[in-house]
Amino acid sequence: MDLPEEPLQMTRKEQEHAMKFAQRSVEKGRKEFEKYVQSLKKQGYSDDEIEVMLD
Amino acid sequence: MDISLDSFGLAIKPINFCDITTFQQPILNHGYSDLPNFPSWQEFADRSNGLKKGYENYVAYVVFKNDNFISPIGVVAIQLNTYKSLKDKVPIITPGYNQYLYLSWIAIDASQQDKKYFEILFYFYKSIVKQLAMTLSTKIAGAAIVVRRMRSLFFSLLNRSEQCPETTKRNFDGKNKKMGMVFMPSELLSKPPPIPQDFVMINFYTIDESISSQVKK
Numbered sequence A: 001m002d003l004p005e006e007p008l009q010m011t012r013k014e015q016e017h018a019m020k021f022a023q024r025s026v027e028k029g030r031k032e033f034e035k036y037v038q039s040l041k042k043q044g045y046s047d048d049e050i051e052v053m054l055d
Numbered sequence B: 001m002d003i004s005l006d007s008f009g010l011a012i013k014p015i016n017f018c019d020i021t022t023f024q025q026p027i028l029n030h031g032y033s034d035l036p037n038f039p040s041w042q043e044f045a046d047r048s049n050g051l052k053k054g055y056e057n058y059v060a061y062v063v064f065k066n067d068n069f070i071s072p073i074g075v076v077a078i079q080l081n082t083y084k085s086l087k088d089k090v091p092i093i094t095p096g097y098n099q100y101l102y103l104s105w106i107a108i109d110a111s112q113q114d115k116k117y118f119e120i121l122f123y124f125y126k127s128i129v130k131q132l133a134m135t136l137s138t139k140i141a142g143a144a145i146v147v148r149r150m151r152s153l154f155f156s157l158l159n160r161s162e163q164c165p166e167t168t169k170r171n172f173d174g175k176n177k178k179m180g181m182v183f184m185p186s187e188l189l190s191k192p193p194p195i196p197q198d199f200v201m202i203n204f205y206t207i208d209e210s211i212s213s214q215v216k217k
Helices: A012-042 A047-054 B041-048 B117-136 B148-156
Strands: B003-005 B010-014 B058-065 B074-082 B099-108 B140-147 B172-175 B179-185 B197-204
Touching: A012 A047, A012 B172, A012 B179, A012 B197, B010 B117, B041 B058, B041 B074, B058 B099, B058 B117, B074 B117, B099 B117, B117 B140, B117 B197, B140 B148, B148 B179, B148 B197
Parallel strands: B099 B140
Antiparallel strands: B003 B010, B010 B058, B058 B074, B074 B099, B140 B197, B172 B179, B179 B197
């Protein structure tokens, strides 16, 4: 999967578009995850127990 | 330095703690003819020992079955990178993470590919990302370049009910309660590489405050 060895040829616009998409996705994922963690905490789970669930 | 995955009947060992001269084959039989640059064990060892430029902070872990240390059945090779050094290779990553553990290779011997070993090796990769983040007290994301036939296999790791997207015309993502993946088809580049592939960012969720508090909002 280490393809290709040489740097990609891409424009700044292409790179920025990809990076922004990734940022939006990561932020959305983090928010959903935080909601999930809060719901588990309300159910009484400790941080350690939640961490185990994430493994 | 062996990392035992006893419950799966596997053991994983960094290549620089292996005697590769005893290996029965000079290269893993991954079973695909379109990967001419798949590294030999010697190449993995040279990279892991810092002998190859561009492969700093690189470790290849060799996978064995039942503690048989002469017939490897797989490899997980990783490299600790910064955002700045990796963004020209994996465009779908974000500066919100300064450190990435790039998944250079993850492969299983052709004779073992019908088993669930790929998931086990990916779980191993995930555990390294999390351990490293704790050790370095920073947040670390995963990144990979995935040949097209591997896209669905990666997507399936999310255990989602819907099918893996087949698009080559847009970025897409997938999430579950443990991780998120963002995919960028190489066809989106005006000068795509000859072998169709996907650039992937992987975000393993953690509640560790020292890590999550640094995530940019």
